[in-house]
Amino acid sequence: MKLHEIGEREVVKMILNFVDEVPPGKNDDAHMFHKGFLLKIDGFAFHNSMLPWNTYYDMGWKAITMVTSDLVSKGSKPIVFAASLGINPSDNVENLIDTIKGLRDSAHSYNSKFIGGDTNSSQKDIWIDVVGIGELVVKYPIPRRNKIEDGDYVITTGKYGLTGAAFHVYYNNLDWQELIKKYNRIFYSTKRPQVQLSVLDLITELHEYIKVSMDVSDGLAYTLWTLSEINNIAIELKDIPLDEEVLDYAQEFGLNPLNLALYGGEEFNIVFIVS
Amino acid sequence: MKLHEIGEREVVKMILNFVDEVPPGKNDDAHMFHKGFLLKIDGFAFHNSMLPWNTYYDMGWKAITMVTSDLVSKGSKPIVFAASLGINPSDNVENLIDTIKGLRDSAHSYNSKFIGGDTNSSQKDIWIDVVGIGELVVKYPIPRRNKIEDGDYVITTGKYGLTGAAFHVYYNNLDWQELIKKYNRIFYSTKRPQVQLSVLDLITELHEYIKVSMDVSDGLAYTLWTLSEINNIAIELKDIPLDEEVLDYAQEFGLNPLNLALYGGEEFNIVFIVS
Structure with a gap:
């Protein structure tokens, strides 16, 4: 096959x-x-x-x-x-x-x-x-598969939507040479993606409350769906942190900015589930 | 360029x-x-x-x-x-x-x-x-670049020539399906190459005398030439250990078995220079 x-x-x-x-x-x-x-x-x-x-x-x-x-x-x-x-x-x-x-x-x-x-x-x-x-920086690595329970919280580092907007430019064959002048952060997010090492301070501080963590390189929706599936639990989304440039871009092209945030990928943020 | x-x-x-x-x-x-x-x-x-x-x-x-x-x-x-x-x-x-x-x-x-x-x-x-x-298994990794002096010895693990013979079959388009019946070790050397972990006992025992080591994955001649060049010293070759099947193969095809041993490659033996 x-x-x-x-x-x-x-x-x-x-x-x-x-x-x-x-x-x-x-x-x-x-x-x-x-x-x-x-x-x-x-x-x-x-x-x-x-x-x-x-x-x-x-x-x-x-x-x-x-x-x-x-x-x-x-x-x-x-x-x-x-x-x-x-x-x-x-x-x-x-x-x-x-x-x-x-x-x-x-x-x-x-x-x-x-x-x-x-x-x-x-x-x-x-x-x-x-x-x-x-x-x-902690004693054991934080697993992806752990028992998530009702009432646990999902928290995330970083902001979302920049790479989703960049992929939108690409898949719709838009004039990137022109757009890059206006939406510098959107393009830069695919040129110099950066993980914030300060996340490790958060992990050190909160590690007894962190039940699960997963990186978001395949997109926020994919990450949350994976965690939801493993744990057989529904995840409710509130207040997805969006980059301001994403709001501007979405408005210019008549898009729902949440779609850019959920289905982007390569964002290199981290999602935690904490009790 | x-x-x-x-x-x-x-x-x-x-x-x-x-x-x-x-x-x-x-x-x-x-x-x-x-x-x-x-x-x-x-x-x-x-x-x-x-x-x-x-x-x-x-x-x-x-x-x-x-x-x-x-x-x-x-x-x-x-x-x-x-x-x-x-x-x-x-x-x-x-x-x-x-x-x-x-x-x-x-x-x-x-x-x-x-x-x-x-x-x-x-x-x-x-x-x-x-x-x-x-x-x-020793305190520091054994370098490739160290001062080799006149009178030092080259020693090697394993035997040579099997992969050289296998490459000879390949580059001369010989009938491998026929030859594999007779020269099992030659073909096997390219199918299940194996590093002898017992070499580590040798290293543990001799490590104060071992000045240099290098693996032989690019061929014995290349390895010795590299060590010779780095140290600006001539290396004299004596008693290259040849596999018996290589002698048979060389005889059948009228080859110098030393050429098979020197220019083979992928043999995964190790060469040491000891004082």
């Missing part, structure tokens, strides 16, 4: 049958491989991930942020990153170097080291895989 | 300018990201690495062994592995599952865990990146 016939969710389920379990559990955001240390590996092919206004530098930056988001959501601060790159030999050297600079600068923005890695020959465009190691 | 115009060695040199240094040093086989722990990430695209007689399971197996070889050569025993895979959606599910099984079984053969990772969509064939974490 072909992979596209069964869908990504089913593929992941099949793979998990062959995987060893470590805390906080299979299919969680990052894994504790040794007392106090978490590991996350994540990657993408550039053709899937590079928007028309993105540079190679942006792609390196984002790859580190993606991994940081998973490490931080489980309660660890990143300490080191390495990358493996697949490169087409007919690509420009400058593009490779820009990608590496993005990786390094993004790692440094998280007070972490970028220690290199590996390069290989790809047949088509660039692929990138980043591994990050995080040191726990 | 295009990447293929400047060559891999120059590309690596350029990248190293943007990388943070941790022990044992830039461009070494694996890196100490925290006291007592090494990290290695390594990968390949299947189109570059899959010989006609290889299965997807073989590829998963080899990917783990490649990383193990680097961890062990620096004096650490592997404890955990994770992988990131790029998969073409029109690939068969069975191929993916076989790859995962190979990854898991190979990790288990090194008394390590395989904890999963990430899957992505590739445009062409499968790519695979594996990260491994190793726990040092």
Whole structure:
């Protein structure tokens, strides 16, 4: 059977049958491989991930942020990153170097080291895989699967809707060169996405009340739906924090800003469920 | 400038300018990201690495062994592995599952865990990146770059020539289905390559005499040449340990078995220089 016939969710389920379990559990955001240390590996092919206004530098930056988001959501601060790159030999050297600079600068923005890695020959465009190691600020990683009960609260870091607006520009083929002048924050959110490390202070302070955490890289609706499904519980949404530029953008194009907030993705905020 | 115009060695040199240094040093086989722990990430695209007689399971197996070889050569025993895979959606599910099984079984053969990772969509064939974490059995990782002096000895684990013979079959388009019956060890060396963890006992015992170590995944000649170049010293070769099947194969095809031993690659032995 072909992979596209069964869908990504089913593929992941099949793979998990062959995987060893470590805390906080299979299919969680990052894994504790040794007392106090978490590991996350994540990657993408550039053709899937590079928007028309993105540079190679942006792609390196984002790859580190993606991994940081998973490490931080489980309660660890990143300490080191390495990358493996697949490169087409007919690509420009400058593009490779820009990608590496993005990786390094993004790692440094998280007070972490970028220690290199590996390069290989790809047949088509660039692929990138980043591994990050995080040191726990709490005793155990915060699981995704825990008993959520009636009356628990959902809280989230950051604001929503910027990347949703950026994807709206892309999928509707709007004039980004013009729009970028007006909606700087919307475009910047897909160029230099940043995880707020101050979230770790929140985790340290509140950790006895935090039952569940999950990063929001696949979109707020997807994240909440996943948590709702695992726990077989309904989640009521109130006061989704929206970025002001999203309200302006939604008004200009006659959109519901909540849709931009719920179905965006790559926002690298973190959702907690607290008792 | 295009990447293929400047060559891999120059590309690596350029990248190293943007990388943070941790022990044992830039461009070494694996890196100490925290006291007592090494990290290695390594990968390949299947189109570059899959010989006609290889299965997807073989590829998963080899990917783990490649990383193990680097961890062990620096004096650490592997404890955990994770992988990131790029998969073409029109690939068969069975191929993916076989790859995962190979990854898991190979990790288990090194008394390590395989904890999963990430899957992505590739445009062409499968790519695979594996990260491994190793726990040092000695206090500091063994560097590649150290002062080699006149009178030091080169010692190596394992035997040589099997993979060289396998590549000879491939590049000369010989009838592998026939030859595999007679030269089982030659083909097996490219299907289930294995690092001997007992090397770590040797390292523990001899570590005060070991000045340098390097894995031999790029071929014995390349490894020795690299060490010779770094140290600006000549290395004299005596008694290269050859597998018996290599002698038979070389005789049948009128080859110098030393050439098979020197220019093979993917042998996953380790070379030490001891005082």
